[in-house]
Amino acid sequence: MKPTLWKCVIGALLALLGLVLAGYACSSETAAPGPPPIQWFHDEGLARARARALSKPMLIDFRAAWCAACTMLDRLTWTNRAVRAEVAAHYVPLELDLTAEDEEVAALMKRYAVTALPTVIAGKTRITGFIPAQQMLAVLQARAE
Amino acid sequence: MNQILKLLSVFVAVVSIARADITTPIACNLAVFTKAERARHIELIAMLKERVAGMRESTDGYSFRFEAELVRALAEWTTLETKCCPFLDFEIELEPQPGGAAWLHLRGNPEVKEFISTDFEPLLKIARAKSEAR
Numbered sequence: 001m002k003p004t005l006w007k008c009v010i011g012a013l014l015a016l017l018g019l020v021l022a023g024y025a026c027s028s029e030t031a032a033p034g035p036p037p038i039q040w041f042h043d044e045g046l047a048r049a050r051a052r053a054l055s056k057p058m059l060i061d062f063r064a065a066w067c068a069a070c071t072m073l074d075r076l077t078w079t080n081r082a083v084r085a086e087v088a089a090h091y092v093p094l095e096l097d098l099t100a101e102d103e104e105v106a107a108l109m110k111r112y113a114v115t116a117l118p119t120v121i122a123g124k125t126r127i128t129g130f131i132p133a134q135q136m137l138a139v140l141q142a143r144a145e
Numbered sequence: 146m147n148q149i150l151k152l153l154s155v156f157v158a159v160v161s162i163a164r165a166d167i168t169t170p171i172a173c174n175l176a177v178f179t180k181a182e183r184a185r186h187i188e189l190i191a192m193l194k195e196r197v198a199g200m201r202e203s204t205d206g207y208s209f210r211f212e213a214e215l216v217r218a219l220a221e222w223t224t225l226e227t228k229c230c231p232f233l234d235f236e237i238e239l240e241p242q243p244g245g246a247a248w249l250h251l252r253g254n255p256e257v258k259e260f261i262s263t264d265f266e267p268l269l270k271i272a273r274a275k276s277e278a279r
Contacts, residue, residue, distance in 0.1 A: 068264030069171045076259070098175075109175070116172040129170025130256065 034081040035088050040095035047094035057123035059091035059140070060112070065099040067117040069130040080133035086140045091122065169232040171260050177228040186229075189222040193268060198246065199279060200272035206234070206252030207261055209272050213239060216247045223249070230264075232257055 040061070041047035051058045061078075063070035077083060087093055098105050098117065108114070112121065120127040125139055178186060199210035211219060216239055223235045234257075236250040251261050262269060 064173075067173045068260055069173055071263050072171070072256075072259055075263075115176055116170075116174045118172065129172030130260070131170075132256065 035084040038078055038084055038087050038093050040093045042095055042097075044094060044096065047092050051092040054092060056090060056092050058121070059087055059093045059123075060121040061093070061095045062098055062109075062112065062114050062117060062119040062121075063095060064097065064117050070118040072130045073118050073120075077131065077133045077136050080137070082137050083133050083140065086137060090140065171232050171256060174229050174231075178225070182225055182228075186222070186225045189218060189225070190268070192218060193222060193249075194271055197268060197272045197275065199276040200269065201276075203252070205254070206250065206258050207265070207269065208251075209249045209268065210276075211247045211249065213242060213245060213247045219247060219249050230260075233261070 041050065047058055050056075061070075061073070063073075078087075096108060098109060098114070112119070116128050118128075118130065120136075122140055125142070127136075127139060131139075193209070193211070193215075196211055196215055197209050198212065201208045201210075216237060219237050223237060226233070227235060232253065234250075234252040236248075236252070238248040238250065240246050240248070251265070252258075253261070
């Protein structure tokens, strides 16, 4: 084989290796762990104290076990990387479960005027019903400014 | 004339259509049912799960197959369901009688379809299994 052909073969192999390494680097980037799942408070008093201490607004998610739209919010919205990052940086998240049909839940619903689920209160903004991640992100960013 | 009308009604009858307002949020309204309605709603969904005979998936939703004799129960369930889930499109279809099936069509945009697959997951599982067994 002529030396120039060898050079071509080695060059092609190096280029291929470069492509493989670049591909690996890209896949590592997408697989890199993002912000952790939202660490919801479940105690209103604790969440409120934390929000005061950090001077952050609360993000309240009212939900119930029977509420399919709440499950959608969990699966499609709260899992979104950008949403998780926004919540971690700017909010104190509180999840309130309205599954039980007792006086405590009734009082909670009355106090927050919750008539449908899911209801999300982000600072002073109220969202009723499921919204996709991009829409939620816009709401969260508007409040966080 | 009466004969023609009778014949037409025997071929295909769309019993009921409730179109959703697309601006209605995907939310479960907590205050729509009385206690009796809620109990009846639970009773009907249990019955539908027991009696569903098959299903079909379409791009915008799901259709559930039942025996024609259940059309009244389907209408009752639909009346209740439209109160708590007004964002869904409901349609009850009766195939030519005698012998045809009754279909319950639930449709909507992609998010509504996602809601249907979440909320009606147990019914879908049973219906899918029955469809595959046929």
